[in-house]
Amino acid sequence: xxxxxxxxxxxxxxxxxxxxxxxxxxxxxxxxxxxxxxxxxxxxxxxxxxxxxxxxxxxxxxxxxxxxxxxxxxxxxxxxxxxxxxxxxxxxxxxxxxxxxxxxxxxxxxxxxxxxxxxxxx
Amino acid sequence: xxxxxxxxxxxxxxxxxxxxxxxxxxxxxxxxxxxxxxxxxxxxxxxxxxxxxxxxxxxxxxxxxxxxxxxxxxxxxxxxxxxxxxxxxxxxxxxxxxxxxxxxxxxxxxxxxxxxxxxxxxxxxxxxxxxxxxxxxxxxxxxxxxxxxxxxxxxxxxxxxxxxxxxxxxxxxxxxxxxxxxxxxxxxxxxxxxxxxxxxxxxxxxxxxxxxxxxxxxxxxxxxxxxxxxxxxxxxxxxxxxxxxxxxxxxxxxxxxxxxxxxxxxxxxxxxxxxxxxxxxxxxxxxxxxxxxxxxxxxxxxxxxxxxxxxxxxxxxxxxxxxxxxxxxxxxxxxxxxxxxxxxxxxxxxxx
Amino acid sequence: xxxxxxxxxxxxxxxxxxxxxxxxxxxxxxxxxxxxxxxxxxxxxxxxxxxxxxxxxxxxxxxxxxxxxxxxxxxxxxxxxxxxxxxxxxxxxxxxxxxxxxxxxxxxxxxxxxxxxxxxxxxxxxxxxxxxxxxxxxxxxxxxxxxxxxxxxxxxxxxxxxxxxxxxxxxxxxxxxxxxxxxxxxxxxxxxxxxxxxxxxxxxxxxxxxxxxxxxxxxxxxxxxxxxxxxxxxxxxxxxxxxxxxxxxxxxxxxxxxxxxxxxxxxxxxxxxxxxxxxxxxxxxxxxxxxxxxxxxxxxxxxxxxxxxxxxxxxxxxxxxxxxxxxxxxxxxxxxxxxxxxxxxxxxxxxxxxxxxxxxxxxxxxxxxxxxxxxxxxxxxxxxxxxxxxxxxxxxxxxxxxxxxxxxxxxxxxxxxxxxxxxxxxxxxxxxxxxxxxxxxxxxxxxxxxxxxxxxxxx
Numbered sequence: 052x053x054x055x056x057x058x059x060x061x062x063x064x065x066x067x068x069x070x071x072x073x074x075x076x077x078x079x080x081x082x083x084x085x086x087x088x089x090x091x092x093x094x095x096x097x098x099x100x101x102x103x104x105x106x107x108x109x110x111x112x113x114x115x116x117x118x119x120x121x122x123x124x125x126x127x128x129x130x131x132x133x134x135x136x137x138x139x140x141x142x143x144x145x146x147x148x149x150x151x152x153x154x155x156x157x158x159x160x161x162x163x164x165x166x167x168x169x170x171x172x173x
Numbered sequence: 174x175x176x177x178x179x180x181x182x183x184x185x186x187x188x189x190x191x192x193x194x195x196x197x198x199x200x201x202x203x204x205x206x207x208x209x210x211x212x213x214x215x216x217x218x219x220x221x222x223x224x225x226x227x228x229x230x231x232x233x234x235x236x237x238x239x240x241x242x243x244x245x246x247x248x249x250x251x252x253x254x255x256x257x258x259x260x261x262x263x264x265x266x267x268x269x270x271x272x273x274x275x276x277x278x279x280x281x282x283x284x285x286x287x288x289x290x291x292x293x294x295x296x297x298x299x300x301x302x303x304x305x306x307x308x309x310x311x312x313x314x315x316x317x318x319x320x321x322x323x324x325x326x327x328x329x330x331x332x333x334x335x336x337x338x339x340x341x342x343x344x345x346x347x348x349x350x351x352x353x354x355x356x357x358x359x360x361x362x363x364x365x366x367x368x369x370x371x372x373x374x375x376x377x378x379x380x381x382x383x384x385x386x387x388x389x390x391x392x393x394x395x396x397x398x399x400x401x402x403x404x405x406x407x408x409x410x411x412x413x414x415x416x417x418x419x420x421x422x423x424x425x426x427x428x429x430x431x432x433x434x435x436x437x438x439x440x441x442x443x444x445x446x447x448x449x450x451x452x453x454x455x456x457x458x459x460x461x462x463x464x465x466x467x468x469x470x471x472x473x474x475x476x477x478x479x480x481x482x483x484x485x486x487x488x489x490x491x492x493x494x495x496x497x498x499x500x501x502x503x504x505x506x507x508x509x510x511x512x513x514x515x516x517x518x519x520x521x522x523x524x525x
Numbered sequence: 526x527x528x529x530x531x532x533x534x535x536x537x538x539x540x541x542x543x544x545x546x547x548x549x550x551x552x553x554x555x556x557x558x559x560x561x562x563x564x565x566x567x568x569x570x571x572x573x574x575x576x577x578x579x580x581x582x583x584x585x586x587x588x589x590x591x592x593x594x595x596x597x598x599x600x601x602x603x604x605x606x607x608x609x610x611x612x613x614x615x616x617x618x619x620x621x622x623x624x625x626x627x628x629x630x631x632x633x634x635x636x637x638x639x640x641x642x643x644x645x646x647x648x649x650x651x652x653x654x655x656x657x658x659x660x661x662x663x664x665x666x667x668x669x670x671x672x673x674x675x676x677x678x679x680x681x682x683x684x685x686x687x688x689x690x691x692x693x694x695x696x697x698x699x700x701x702x703x704x705x706x707x708x709x710x711x712x713x714x715x716x717x718x719x720x721x722x723x724x725x726x727x728x729x730x731x732x733x734x735x736x737x738x739x740x741x742x743x744x745x746x747x748x749x750x751x752x753x754x755x756x757x758x759x760x761x762x763x764x765x766x767x768x769x770x771x772x773x774x775x776x777x778x779x780x781x782x783x784x785x786x787x788x789x790x791x792x793x794x795x796x797x798x799x800x801x802x803x804x805x806x807x808x809x810x811x812x813x814x815x816x817x818x819x820x821x822x823x824x825x826x827x828x829x830x831x832x833x834x835x836x837x838x839x840x841x842x843x844x845x846x847x848x849x850x851x852x853x854x855x856x857x858x859x860x861x862x863x864x865x866x867x868x869x870x871x872x873x874x875x876x877x878x879x880x881x882x883x884x885x886x887x888x889x890x891x892x893x894x895x896x897x898x899x900x901x902x903x904x905x906x907x908x909x910x911x912x913x914x915x916x917x918x919x920x921x922x923x924x925x926x927x928x929x930x931x932x933x934x935x936x937x938x939x940x941x942x943x944x945x946x947x948x949x950x951x952x953x954x955x956x957x958x959x960x961x962x963x964x965x966x967x968x969x970x971x972x973x974x975x976x977x978x979x980x981x982x983x984x
Contacts, residue, residue: 061216062251065223066260073227085726106692107726109598111652131569140652155258156226179904186911193918194940200925201936208931291561319561326563350704353572354563397571478635511633518630 057087058102084108099126114144218248240271250299287317294323301330329361337369345387356390367400384415396425416446427456439468447477458487489516527891530884531905538912547757575603577676581668585686586615590624595727601695605654609672612662626650638670638784666785683772691820698773698819710778714771714819732929743825753920759815763866769793771821791842840961878958917943
């Protein structure tokens with residue numbers, strides 16, 4: 052299972068990639084929106100974790116771009132405490148789920164596993 | 174005057190220029206070096222803490238220097254703001270193993286420079302250990318406003334409701350910027366603070382004739398906490414002599430009002446102040462109860478542009494309201510036609 | 526006479542030094558305020574007022590889309606971007622409509638300020654707060670006034686289409702507003718030259734000095750002006766000039782003074798002074814402050830022709846302001862502004878180049894005719910020169926706190942410019958500024974810099 056993690060905070064990126072590696076994912080990390088957009092389009096990933104606010108392109112723009120390109124990549128969105136509007140917008144744009152910061156690492160792992168299982172089935 | 178009297182001045186000014194040159198060069202080099210090193214340390218800490226979290230064990234023999242390094246404090250606080258649950262417990266354990274909490278508490282109490290105390294209390298607030306409750310209370314009376322702010326945050330994170338009255342007092346005593354941030358801290362308590370806040374509103378705000386910044390902030394916070402239990406006191410505040418208080422009360426009712434309270438709110442549409450009427454219109458749109466429709470339609474003919482705008486926007490939130498707007502888009506006055514078209518278009522695109 | 530001119534030069538440097546020291550004190554105060562005041566909470570707080578960004582655009586097809594996209598990524602909870610297409614003759618309108626999926630919408634338009642006719646107003650179908658106003662050509666001031674009319678938030682940021690705004694500039698500017706919301710009517714920002722900087726994805730990742738001496742001299746000028754002068758003005762509430770590239774205003778005050786003046790070359794200076802005059806006439810408590818950490822980047826001229834046109838334009842604008850606000854000079858009704866700040870500004874910004882120009886003739890004549898002896902003249906010149914260099918160095922020291930130009934080689938280059946500047950560059954500027962005062966109306970129009978697009982967003 053290959054996961055794409057997009058977050059401009061080194062701490063979050065590190066934590067998340069460790070957590071996902073622990074459940075058997077191969078993780079690629081990027082620190083800005085445009086890189087995330089292009090990586091997603093390359094089709095090499097099974098799941099993506101996207102931060103809302105990144106340099107280059109916002110999480111919403113990345114999702115909108117993927118939707119327009121016809122890409123269906125299961126995406127979980129990281130949201131800070133009060134990015135409510137952005138989070139809702141992301142869900143509208145096709146994100147599967149969102150995780151509030153501060154998050155529980157085990158919960159993150161669980162959700163990723165669940166979504167990966169669902170996509171395998173469908 | 175001769176050149177000989179001027180000579181010392183020439184030499185003096187040249188010396189100043191040369192001195193500044195040297196200082197500038199030294200400062201640049203030092204700054205460059207410091208920044209690079211700080212960056213390296215930060216990366217090192219992120220890696221180390223990440224490793225600890227991944228392995229879920231804290232190694233023996235941690236470097237002592239960590240607890241004195243502000244960069245480590247920053248890194249730890251950043252991680253604390255990201256993780257919850259088990260990871261958070263590990264980080265708290267890490268900080269107590271390093272003696273970090275005690276170190277920070279001592280710095281917060283004793284250091285002379287207010288910036289250093291503020292930094293210490295800021296990190297303590299992120300750690301949010303219940304053992305520091307009394308310390309936060311004490312620091313809430315510190316002479317530096319930033320330390321007070323950090324202490325308020327600590328109390329909010331601990332959910333210590335005894336701090337709510339003190340925070341409300343701070344809203345009046347502190348200067349505007351600090352008061353705004355203190356109001357944010359009140360919000361961080363969540364709905365558990367509502368009883369305290371409504372009690373204050375009843376005892377103080379309803380009694381005094383003059384509204385002020387403190388009252389409006391408390392009303393705003395109550396509204397944002399969205400607890401219908403606050404509705405009665407907010408309705409009473411709609412009768413306040415101060416239009417700003419009435420306006421804030423109307424705003425708060427929009428957020429935490431129930432459909433049962435719509436009639437009371439709608440009655441305020443006859444207020445003398447346009448700002449209150451405009452807010453009432455917006456709030457009716459937030460509650461979305463169909464019984465408000467007639468009042469909103471009268472709002473469309475109000476003398477104030479903002480009241481008309483907000484009424485149309487509120488109408489667009491109701492299905493019956495959209496119907497009326499469509500009818501008016503065909504017949505009303507020029508301006509109403511325009512507003513109606515505009516709001517309908519916005520509603521058609523999923524709202525603005 | 527020559528002696529007077531020489532002492533005048535020294536006095537001018539002394540004035541700049543005093544303002545520089547005041548700036549140092551103000552910047553120190555800011556740093557203390559900075560770190561633990563929880564400014565970041567503004568991002569999630571409902572008390573943070575929304576802002577309308579107004580961008581006038583005339584033939585900006587090359588970079589407008591990138592600029593707007595970069596602006597849409599500002600870190601601020603609620604804001605809208607109002608682009609006013611001032612009757613462009615290129616594809617500015619079309620590119621905007623296409624890139625942001627704009628659709629015309631019949632919005633109720635309130636003409637608080639009279640402007641040239643508006644043709645259409647567009648909104649974006651994407652989840653981006655972008656409004657495009659298409660109107661007939663009327664000039665920059667007219668376009669901005671239209672933008673003010675269309676904007677619906679209580680604060681407006683007036684900026685240009687070709688600047689790169691720092692991601693936190695709105696947050697930091699508004700932070701100063703929130704210190705005293707009742708009184709604060711305007712906030713100025715820190716403008717830095719973009720030339721040579723590395724721009725990636727709409728953000729400046731690395732500032733640099735620019736390749737030519739011309740550009741580097743301008744870097745030094747901007748640093749002196751924005752880091753060593755404005756904070757000093759702000760300290761005494763005598764901000765005389767909010768740059769057109771970044772000025773945050775309270776919308777109601779702008780409509781009260783009738784927006785920007787059309788056909789005025791120094792619109793930014795004119796607007797700021799009119800606001801001062803209006804509010805002081807009405808005896809209202811107010812403050813106009815400067816936010817040194819609200820940064821925006823703009824391209825500066827890199828050829829002599831364009832630079833000379835710019836300086837001539839600035840000086841003509843200054844002349845118009847001197848003429849319009851002459852009654853405020855030395856007028857106690859306007860407090861510190863009228864008694865001290867404005868007269869000094871006028872003296873050392875407007876009159877100084879003329880005096881210096883006169884000196885070019887008078888001093889050599891006095892020397893040759895023996896009325897002035899060489900050692901004295903040389904001593905005075907040297908004193909002025911060294912204090913001038915010291916001023917530049919002081920400004921660079923103050924700028925250290927911001928952390929740009931961090932390499933030691935940059936230090937050497939900037940020090941070099943500080944000493945070289947008064948040996949030729951300055952004289953050239955003096956010539957342009959003096960020349961500005963006569964000469965036909967031929968160059969009264971806005972000069973055009975080759976628009977290359979600055980945000981470098983598309984890779």
